[in-house]
Amino acid sequence: MKKVTIVGAGLVGSLQAVYMAKRGWQVEVFERRPDLRKAEIDAGRSINLVVARHGWKSLEEAGIADEIRKLTIPVYGRMIHDEKGDTNFQPYSVKGKAIHSVSRSGLNAKLMDCAEQYQNVKFHFSERCSDVDLNNATAIFENSETGKQTNISADLIIGADGAYSEVRHRMMMTDRFNYSQQYIEHGYKEIHFPPNDDGTPKMQQDALHIWPRKNYMLMGLSNLDGGFTGTLFFPFESDGWSFGSIKTENDVTRFFEEVFPDAIPLIPNFAEQYFANPTSSLVIVRCYPWTYKNVMLIGDAAHAIVPFYGEGMNCGFEDCFVFDQLMDEFDEDLNRVLPEYGKSRKPNGDAIADLSMRNFIEMRDLVADPQFVLRKKIEAKIYAQYPEKWIPLYSQVKFTDIPYSEALKEGQRQDEIMKKILRKDGIMENWDSEDVEREILEMI
Ligand SMILES: Cc1cc2nc3c(=O)[nH]c(=O)nc-3n(C[C@H](O)[C@H](O)[C@H](O)COP(=O)(O)OP(=O)(O)OC[C@H]3O[C@@H](n4cnc5c(N)ncnc54)[C@H](O)[C@@H]3O)c2cc1C
Missing domain, CATH: 3.50.50.60 (FAD/NAD(P)-binding domain)
Incomplete structure (x- = not known):
């Protein structure tokens, strides 16, 4: 043997x-x-x-x-939490596909x-x-x-x-x-979101919750026990908030109040966890x-x-x-x-x-950007009508077994096409028009 x-x-x-x-x-x-x-x-x-x-x-x-x-647990899309505490659900796929936590x-x-x-x-x-x-x-x-x-x-x-x-x-x-070997300038810290006392989840369970804040972000992914694993991706050093700038419980409380106010009721002991949990590099x-x-x-x-x-x-x-x-x-x-x-x-x-x-850039900066949201809508429409011609990059990576190297190349080609489309006058109003659709098909 x-x-x-x-x-x-x-x-x-x-x-x-x-x-x-x-x-x-x-x-x-x-x-x-x-x-x-x-x-x-x-x-x-x-x-x-x-x-x-x-x-x-x-x-x-x-x-x-x-x-x-x-x-x-199936996860069907991203739930974006903005600075005001408003939320917006962005499905991963028009076909109702899920990733699994x-x-x-x-x-x-x-x-x-x-x-x-x-x-x-x-x-x-x-x-x-x-x-x-x-x-x-x-x-x-x-x-x-x-x-x-x-x-x-x-x-x-x-x-x-x-x-x-x-x-x-x-x-x-x-x-x-x-x-x-390359260490990126960001590290991460885990912060647990507990379930309600009766074991029910405090947030929608079938979504990946994201608080995108440009240079950093908080994410929450559901656990079977009704809680969520939160991960704070944060720079080690920066001019604004960073691991380096938070030194006391007072700092971390100010930080959460300023940038993640709606997360505070979900994580009663966030300041304690912030100091108790390790900071890891990437x-x-x-x-x-x-x-x-x-x-x-x-x-x-x-x-x-x-x-x-x-x-x-x-x-x-x-x-x-x-x-x-x-x-x-x-x-x-x-x-x-x-x-x-x-x-x-x-x-x-x-x-x-x-x-x-x-995808880091996409998650922390773009998911809250109206041009990005528009691009997703246009791509979803083309994908729904012509799935053999256009599979959005995220779907290629998560929902197909297309080799990553091919997905990367195809994603770059799609970027070029979408850049041209998003530069068109009046695209915010006309994105759903036949003209736009025809132009994309010609470029494909
Ligand atoms: C914050 C975070 C989130 C992530 N989320 C995802 C995700 O959602 N989906 C995904 O696909 N990937 C994710 N990953 C990546 C994923 O964790 C790794 O790709 C995965 O763990 C790799 O598995 P591995 O078995 O190769 O290595 P590891 O999981 O690191 O396992 C290596 C094992 O080898 C053992 N070992 C090390 N040295 C020795 C030694 N000298 N002798 C004997 N044993 C040894 C270790 O103890 C360990 O058990 C995430 C990573 C991080 C950091």
């Missing part, structure tokens, strides 16, 4: 364990943390996540989508359970990978409780150990390995090649991106799916599968990194 060592039992490592188990490999997964299903630990950086089409396709192929779907720890636990249903899978916890011998596909693990070191050899090592990957770190020491990691001999990177280890499209995990899940397809195509010949895997996924990892930064 062929042996695979997976480093990291996060979201992607656990799904990859399912895929490899189905192939009949002997799968050993080593995770540096204790088992999150047993220990009361923070299961990661964000309390909930969005699953969308690229992710669903990969879960379906692994045969576990129905199990996962039970843990999710899920608890990170609940999802991670379920993925591990799914993998463990296979006899040929074993998880090892509190085992930190401290080194990898790339030439011999041997990984060294250190047990954080006993201090014991173990050397594990396999036919394949999969580094699914996240944005600060140890496996990648070792690959960086090889010749011609390209690597870049990093973009690009590297290549993703494979070296019989060692490969997957998920955030290969492509860490900013979270503004909610696609990091979805993209990582798709890595698992594509790798599996290539294993079929090349009859598990790793000499052919591994280079092909890197070559086919890298452009998509890069594209979703670019798309994610672009």
